[in-house]
Amino acid sequence: MQKVLVAGASGYLGRYLVQAFKQKGYEVRVLVRNKQKLMMSGPFLEPAVSDLIDEVVVGDVTDPNSIMGVCRGIDIVCSTIGLTRQKGSLTFHHVDYLGNLHLLEEAQKANVRKFMYIHVYKGDEMNNPIAEAKQRFVKDLKNSGMNFIIVKPTGYFSDMSEFLKMAQKGRVVLIGDGMKQMNPIHGADLAQFCVDSVLHHDQKELEIGGPNVYRHVEIAAIAFQVSHKKQKLLHIPVALLKALIPFFRIFSRKQYALVKFFLDGMTEEAVAPLYGNHDLKTYFKEIVEHVHNKR
Template sequence: MLPKNNNKIILLAGATGYLGNYIAKEMQNRDLIGRLIARKPEKLEHLKSSRLTILKAEVTRANTLKGITENVDTIISTVGITRQKDGLTYMDVDYKANLNLLEEAKKTGVRKFIYISAINGDKHKNLKILEAKEAFVDELKKSGLEYTIVRPNGFFSDMKDFLEMARKGKIYLFGNGEQLLNPIHGEDLSKLCLDLVNDTIKEISVGGPDILTHNEIAELAFNAYGKVPSIWHLPDWVRKLVLWSVRKFTSISTYGPLEFFLTLMADDNVAMRYGENKLQDFFLVEAQNSK
């Protein structure tokens, strides 16, 4: 890692989202100078300080971004949607909104752009969510700016589906459940994102400290509720049938996230191990809070 510089302005887009909120809090912890942009800035008022400025802007509307990157050294963007809503598509948000930011950055001499995509995004460009993300990645790579593409594994928050099934008494997995992944907590990833401001690495895939099988994640979910595991394994053809069906008979807004999760669940998704937060601890807290 190169030396840190606390006097450079960091612009954070997507601060009201899961990861963005953790990055904003970490900026505050490190006493960094930053600008947080949001469509509804009141959601970020608790972060406002002499070092962090809250600005109203909509990344999907380029005219609201004029001048917002003046004197900014680095942009960090977590902008993206899992489910299409408000009439906006993946291309509107994951691609075009980030492109709006990039175009403004080029006009004002921003040095670096850090963009959060998803693990193996470059290998699954056929998926609607990743098609849009990686289309922006291609634009960023030829922009002339310094950049880092961060491809995180699933977030701990994405693992709540395991907890919900465990709460109901059964967890259903596709195949033998031995596929590997190492999900990461947003708090850990936020620290890495800010460390990357002064790093020269171009692309990085990252996950949490523990590499687990789907079966092991299911067991952790049951343990969090103090229940005996009841794990049901469905043949992989069921996954493929569901995947075909949602693509055939539903809209992109419905099948987009399902297509993404059903495809990635079939393979190992293991990235560089990073961070300190443990999934078992996260599950225990979530289970306790749900009682």
């Protein structure tokens, strides 16, 4: 039986990776900072996975001493490690770059057979601190001599839930005319793609998206429909936001990184090869139903 380490297993994609690898017969070890999160479902309907895990290692990739030996006996490492928002003094450089580099070094010491890293779509073309930190790690991974797979999803369904939150409040903010296209992917579909890719690919960079292509205005329309709200859109001119970006950098480099990443994502096409069978409207309905049942 092959052994896989899922790093970042308590996150949106990490939970689905645990599920998918277990279903394929792998022995699953996870690396998390808080193992309690594994026992409950996540905020974006991702499943509790504690019962599927063979071994839990509690550690922080930004502290190399806390993850010593984490890859011992492991065949495949799959890393979803990355900041979704700035917390405290940690930066994207500390987590997305150095954190993954520490994990790679442990994988090399343990003679891990393959290292899978979850990157972002067109990450090598973006000019923002988040993508740049990820891309620096990708460069080191490719130069490490390790057999690698780099997966570049267009965006997660969990990210799209922001449209739903805005619609429920009565107004969705769009950057520009909202006509850019993307095909975001559900965590379960992306995890299945990753597990299949481990078997069939070596030394590869793979772009992937969900089965349906949407314009941003279409995602907003779905969110309003599911929320039973009248559609109200606020279009912010791209030029205006670009003009404000330098001020974010002056007052808060942390917020600058997030705003710049958001701007890049909302003003570029993000359509990758179609994969999976989950659709966004059903996902939005499931979130609304879940929230309703909790009341």
